[in-house]
Amino acid sequence: MIAAMRLADADVFDEVVLVDIDEGRAAGVALDLTHTAALGRFSTRISGVGTVEAAGPADYVIITAGKPRTPGMSRSDLISTNAAIVGDIARRVAVTSPRAVIVVVTNPLDEMTHHAWLSSGFPAERVVGMAGVLDTARFQALAALTGAARADKIQAWALGSHGEEMVIPLSQATAAGRPLNAVIPAAELDAIVDRARGSGAEVVGLLKSGSAFMAPGMSAARMVLAMNADSGEIMPAAVLADGTYGIRDVYVGLPARLGRAGVREIVQLDLQPGELAMLREAAERIRERLARLEAA
Numbered sequence: 001m002i003a004a005m006r007l008a009d010a011d012v013f014d015e016v017v018l019v020d021i022d023e024g025r026a027a028g029v030a031l032d033l034t035h036t037a038a039l040g041r042f043s044t045r046i047s048g049v050g051t052v053e054a055a056g057p058a059d060y061v062i063i064t065a066g067k068p069r070t071p072g073m074s075r076s077d078l079i080s081t082n083a084a085i086v087g088d089i090a091r092r093v094a095v096t097s098p099r100a101v102i103v104v105v106t107n108p109l110d111e112m113t114h115h116a117w118l119s120s121g122f123p124a125e126r127v128v129g130m131a132g133v134l135d136t137a138r139f140q141a142l143a144a145l146t147g148a149a150r151a152d153k154i155q156a157w158a159l160g161s162h163g164e165e166m167v168i169p170l171s172q173a174t175a176a177g178r179p180l181n182a183v184i185p186a187a188e189l190d191a192i193v194d195r196a197r198g199s200g201a202e203v204v205g206l207l208k209s210g211s212a213f214m215a216p217g218m219s220a221a222r223m224v225l226a227m228n229a230d231s232g233e234i235m236p237a238a239v240l241a242d243g244t245y246g247i248r249d250v251y252v253g254l255p256a257r258l259g260r261a262g263v264r265e266i267v268q269l270d271l272q273p274g275e276l277a278m279l280r281e282a283a284e285r286i287r288e289r290l291a292r293l294e295a296a
């Protein structure tokens with residue numbers, strides 16, 4: 001809903017279509033959003049349907065379907081249930097929208113993005129996962145709470161996995177242009193990284209049912225808007241590693257330059273050896289979980 005709202009508000013697309021197995025719900029949300037056209041000053045058409053086929057061809061497809069966590073669950077606990085859902089959707093999207101770019105939001109994010117890529121048969125540059133934008137935004141918001149700078153003046157990268165193996169290389173983090181570790185004491189900074197890593201679970205714990213949706217929705221929309229604008233912006237995203245960073249053939253969070261047709265290139269940051277090691281470790285953990293999924 002939040003992703004759809006941001007995409008409609010942007011007033012750059014002809015149409016935004018919500019798809020839900022509960023067609024009435026999709027249609028209801030679509031109508032509710034349609035009613036905001038004058039308030040949001042957009043002319044985007046919004047509709048809600050029950051199947052991928054009824055949605056028709058699209059340039060960008062955001063997959064959010066799947067079960068969310070309940071309190072105490074890790075994202076990985078969802079892997080086989082959500083793989084069936086995401087795989088089915090990706091295969092259908094490949095038929096109805098063979099030229100689309102797919103943005104995966106379903107958890108466990110890195111594994112589901114890899115799975116959607118395999119299921120769709122799409123080239124890897126047209127299947128990306130949304131997690132780094134969200135995790136970075138959380139880190140920026142939490143770092144801003146220290147008073148170091150406004151959230152949008154904090155620059156950082158959340159890479160690795162969307163979970164335990166999230167890597168936020170502090171060597172690359174700045175506040176209003178100054179190294180963040182010169183502005184925030186080391187222990188406090190480590191606590192902020194830990195809190196960012198656990199933010200999804202923190203929200204789940206507070207909501208009791210369902211998981212975060214505002215920051216995730218805005219993050220997915222931001223990626224789609226950047227691609228549609230062909231901005232060439234570099235965003236952290238789950239992408240198929242291509243050998244950069246010494247990682248290959250597995251989806252993991254890396255800095256990616258996004259363009260109209262998806263990932264233009266994976267961008268190399270000047271990471272410290274310890275940060276690089278953590279990134280490679282994250283990729284190995286994702287690879288192991290994918291192997292278990294394929295064996296199941």
Ligand code: 2OP
Pocket residue numbers: 075107199200201203211212216
């Ligand atoms: C989150 O981090 C749902 O994984 C998503 O909130």
